[in-house]
Amino acid sequence: MAEARELAVRWADLLDGAVAPTLTRAQVEDLLARFTPGLIAAVRGTGDATVARDAAAALVAANYRDPLAVYRSVMLICGELFQSTYPNTAAPDYLDARDRAVAVAAEFAAAFTGDLRTAALAEQETTLAAALTAAREAEARRQLSEARFEAIFTGASVGIGTIDITTGQVVDVNAAMAETLGVPAELMPGRSVAEILGPANIGHAFEEFQRLLSGEVDRFRVETEHTRPDGGHATIDLSMSVVRDGDGKPRFLIGVTVDITERKLLADRLWHDAHHDSLTGLPNRLLFLDRLASAEPPVGLCYLDLDGFKDINDLRGHTAGDRVLREVATRLLGTVSAVGGMAARIGGDEFIVLVDRCDADELAKLADEILAALAVPFEVDGQPMVVGASIGTAVAATAPTAADDLMHAVDTAMYRNKSQRGARQSYGPRGR
Template sequence: MKCPAIFANESERLKALTAYGLDDEQTIRSLDPVVHIASRMFDMPVAAVNMIGSDHVFFAASVGVGEVDMSRDVSFCAHAINQTDVMVVADATQDDRFHDNPLVTGPSHVRFYAGVPLFSPEGLALGALCVLDDRPHPEFSKDDCKRLAELAKMAADRLELRRIEISSERSRPKFEEYAGNSATPVVWFDEQGKIIEWNQAAASAHGYELSDKESLSFEQLLVESERSDFRQLIQGAVATGSLDQLTIPSELTGLRKSGSEFHFGFALFGWHDGNQMKFEAVLRDRSAKEREEQELRQQANLDTLTGLANRGKFYRSVEEVLIKATPAAVVMIDLDGFKDVNDTLGHTLGDGILQEVARRLSALAESYDVVARIGGDEFAVLLVDVTDSQIALQLANTMIAHIAQPIDVDGHMVRVGASCGVALAPTQAQEALELVSNADLALFKAKRSGRSQACLFLPALRMEAMARRLYGLELHRAVDEGEFLLFYQPQINLTDGSLTGAEALIRWHHPDRGLLVPANFLSALEGGPLAATVGSWVLDEACAQAAYWRRNGAPAFRMGVNLLGAQFRVGDLYKEVMENLERHGLPPEAIELEVTENIVLDNDEIVLEVLQRLHDAGVGIAFDDFGTGYASLSLLKSYPLTCIKIDQTFVRGMLSSRRDASVIRAILDMARSFDLETIAEGIETEEANRYLMQENCDEGQGYLFGKPMPARQFELLFEIGSAAKSQSKASA
């Protein structure tokens, strides 16, 4: 028998599994329809959603399963999660992996298996949706595989809803913070009914002292005639793991310590704390019933800071609209630069900004739309009856424009930007989770495109997300196995044609896909945990190469190094650069660090402070792709730059487009007025070279002088490094 492989990131996978609040006895009711559909669709006696633990497996939902060996080593699903597509075992007795498996040779008598892995949002394998039979099925077709994969998507959506619910439960505040000083009586108790916590309002309502909780159960707070029904209610919740589908009384009769009775309104909530359920009873006297019910509704549906719908209410609203087959658009909104404002000016001011953004979004929405705050600085809008993508984009841009207006909070004038992602139903999604996920992918694209952008979902974005997830897994291997390397593109003095330096450009020597350029993997790298690590490697490798070339034939060589945004957020970039210069024996001017507008705007204050210190130390600072963004001119004024790199789009068009030529001249004039060096990118012809020389551009870079190339090829072309040594020996 072949045991299933264990993942290299097994600890991360198991940690992700805990986010779903599952255990050996806990099932997810919403998955029951999925396994029943699977059983009927394929005419299989057994179907299950099987979750893979550390050494055992357990069912989140199942139909037709009897007593089986639940160890991971014998599990078919533990094999299925090691691949990305449907795993089909047409006849287990003929399969080398399973022919001697106890599930095949024993009483379970498994002959056929088909399973689809289920993944977390981060791409970690959780378990599988599977169907099984005690007879072979060689006729199980590719179309059957597609249908099973579609059902797996449904199961994954329901698992994600489960994760969201569990996350909300686990973020429950401490009792004292939540209800300790509340005027509303609140009692927390465990599965046995023993009171864990209660507040002064609850104790006083029943005539007890706060400390009396140690000897009381919740049942003792009720009249004798209602205790049995209440006990059955709690037992039913513990048995099913939820209060869903149970009838909870809206009123109960309380019993005071003195023996007197009183009626109180009653609301009951439950949550999981490890393997135990805990309960919260909220009591209210009848005179305040309407007010208390309103407060409870708000807790369940509204964001307390802004008064908008919360995440749960928003998802339910989207589901309700789609169930009615009403066309709609979802706009996901993320505030740009809010964290810096919050950290700099304080959370009170930050709260004021969020409240004002909520007010502006609400003012733009129709009465039947839903505006929600779904995270710290994340908002969402459900636009009902919107069918035209351009109208949806126009509305999103209007939201961006309104948010960008100055905000006055306690006398402080503050500006924040916003990025939006837009997705439409039913053309782009039929289920709520899919629609919101699509809008999230569009938001990710918008934020990568720069500040204050709105992007519409396209199917290619999901493919890109899948590629990022795949590359994210492979990047760990690439770092461990040393699969990254640097190419170098020469930079030339346009006046005399001499070599001034090079730009170090990362490449990935992928074992299966060959040599990959950054366009294939950079988004996955920048969005993952390895960006700072890879950025540090690039800096060290580039400094080492620059030092070698400066000692062997190019004493004034300057190396351009592209920085990643993560390098400003993790560690001390200034210290790292200075240590690299010292380790490799380089003067500060031997390195020119290149930054883009997105890096600057995402971490404005942090980036400015670090770059200023590096500039003061003599390190060159180049602004890459100049002219393509929205804030380029303002950055010239405020940032400590030494060089502007003119984007290749203007260079390639300057000989045929008067506008591009005008842009080139304007950039060169500005650079001279700011006393900055200039490097034109994308020079491919002699004509372009001569034009830029006439316009007094300092340096050039492009295919005319050389494509990005390995270090050895660079040395041979410019007779430096090892090539210079060889030539020296030949001369001797």
């Protein structure tokens, strides 16, 4: 359809300059056009949001590895795609559609992170295999293979170093290894690994290195934090292996390092975006359910639904409504953090609070404190307004095994409180 094709063209425009893809511009548009109908349907609620995962996998396969590609794609889904699909903010399912757009963007970001990591690790494995193969050939066919190894060793974009297996001292390192560790290459040969790393970096990776030297293991691979001599920090993917001669005798150790700092930061940011509400910054339903699964009993839940919030959207507009939701989140955090609880937004104007090791009396007190915090008037376009709230509570005496049943119980309690309109359920809008 024309709408989906136009969206694919706009998407291709946004991706220009983010990376050098393996496809032509026309091929990129055709690729994106395979997914835009499904993305539009997912936002409308007539399709499955997992189409975003297929789109992310296709972009990674086409060599889109730059963080800009993720950022611009997420902005397209939450911006132009959503706005073109729901141009009328008064549409009855506008808020639900906005949540669906955020869910589609989260699916895309999470899949992109996973596929990017898988692709990067596969490339690293290939490089390590090539380095090990070349190193073994250097012993078996010295005259021919040493030249190959030297070319790989010197020109590799990943760090490569060799270590004497009897002394544990560095034999040689390439420029990429020196850059990763922040130590000049000429200062490393003849020094022990412990001396080069320094006390701040002697940890789990060094323990594995000692096991390698002692012969307990033939190889290991770890992700480790490294502090450079200049105070800079890096996250390093480190692989080390024993290189043996034709008779199986250990000859030396070879290590390969890849600086994954930026990739780790991107993965962390994408994970955060996929597990938090974009409007309020609170944990979303996905992170809440993960936290619920590991909660320590007795587990207390407060299910919170705002009363009269639709009136704010109708009378003041969605921008004002968004400001109220952000302020509600701030007040919830201020109240819940005092008891070590977790507050999450699970959709629209619905929030939920989880507290570990909480009995019924403590939970009732917390619910009152939440309602008291929300009773303070909100400033909306210069005018005070009180947003009412209904709260349902439930306590699980044992570790939750059926999250759906517990959620249903607390949801039912909330709606029962809403219908009763008791003192702990709703304050209503402020009179003038």
